[in-house]
Amino acid sequence: MKTIKVREQILKANDRAAAENRAAFARERIAVVNLIGSPGSGKTAILERLAAHRELAFAVLEGDPETSLDAQRIERAGVPVVQIVTQGTCHLDAAMVHRALQELPLEGKPLLFIENVGNLVCPGSFDLGETARVVVFSAPEGEDKPLKYPGVFTTARAVVLNKIDLLPHLPFSLDRAVENLAQIVPRTPVFPLSCATGAGFDGFVEWLLELSARVVSI
Amino acid sequence: MKTIKVREQILKANDRAAAENRAAFARERIAVVNLIGSPGSGKTAILERLAAHRELAFAVLEGDPETSLDAQRIERAGVPVVQIVTQGTCHLDAAMVHRALQELPLEGKPLLFIENVGNLVCPGSFDLGETARVVVFSAPEGEDKPLKYPGVFTTARAVVLNKIDLLPHLPFSLDRAVENLAQIVPRTPVFPLSCATGAGFDGFVEWLLELSARVVSI
DSSP: OHHHHHHHHHHHHHHHHHHHHHHHHHHHEEEEEEEOOOOTSHHHHHHHHTTTTTTOOOEEEEEHHHHHOOHHHHTTTTTEEEEOOTTTTOOHHHHHHHHTTTTTTTOOEEEEEEESSSSSSSGGGOOOOOOOOEEEEEGGGOOOOOHHHHHHTTSSSEEEEOOGGGGGGGSSSSHHHHHHHHHHHHTOOEEEEOOOOOTTTHHHHHHHHHHHHHHHHH | OHHHHHHHHHHHHHHHHHHEEEEEEEHHHHHHEOOOOOSSSSHHHHHHHHHHHHOOOOEEEEEESSSHHHHHHHTTTOEEEEEEEETOOOSSOOHHHHHHTTSSOTTTOOOEEEEEOOSSSSGGGOOOSSSSSEEEEEEGGGGHHHHHHHHHHHSEEEEEOGGGGGGSSSSSHHHHHHHHHHOTTTTTEEEEEETTOTTTTHHHHHHHHHHHHHTOOO
């Protein structure tokens, strides 16, 4: 079928650009995290909280269909950032990342976050050349998200369960969420945390430092 | 460019199927609402709440990348429902709706809800033949969603702002959210409501009854 062939061609072209990004990141010894989650799952808030952890030195590429609101937030947190506006496109691709990197000074930054467009489906199909994907989902979204959107969860190296400060006010069972994750991604570490209180960040920061140390030592 | 042409062809084929759906809905005098929102914005919970309003008689088509969890919830609420599993696809299309309608008894139902895949981008490009789109966004997602995802909001005939019961626990300004909506869709009615408490549902039910009455009287 013609449409499928074109989709394959688009993904192949993306894979080539992703391989180039990956080679460039390896040369610079930069660990790159592709942060994927629904709109409003708290991806930017997580980066704002991480900025306060001085042991992590990082830069950020922000992806959104419109506006540079997220880049403005990251800039206020004192972190180097470039905004990619996709003009309505539902995911980042490797070429967009390549172009944006021309404007982002990465010297001395062992870690780069790429915050993808808020979307729990499409970003899963596009390799950006990242070292690891981290999928964020938040308690108000409900425990069933890993079961209903397994595609993107199966590609994650870690899962962040955000907004646990809201648990007392939600019909949300943390145990059931963890069970659902175990059903889809039994070996993937899960970090329940809260950007409102800072709870749970230590474990996630440690995981990021290990990821970064592994890349530096290759 | 080839890929854009193929995209145009896909959208044209979808428009043809949507026109057929629209004609069928008109023959049956059924008002059809295409419900669009992020994963976990509360689309299914809204339908569960609406099921308790006996003045509304409706059926539901459920769209999800995987599982029939949402259809099970709607069935427990006593509403006729068919689940469309898109197998990873990020939106419903008109042909999927056409096929699902073969299995859904619509006699005596003046209203049909089509709950789209949780996604604030892609479903906006695919006409399903609906009478009206309703976009759901929820307070935990943040006030900036209409600004960052304007595409889908501009196609909405009404906006539901869900989970207002959580306002005391969130850094969310209802005024700012309404201002942001007014910037993108100044003439679109907005219904702030809560599925947890039932607050705000009366105005939304009235709007649905008017929509339904207009279709019957054509």
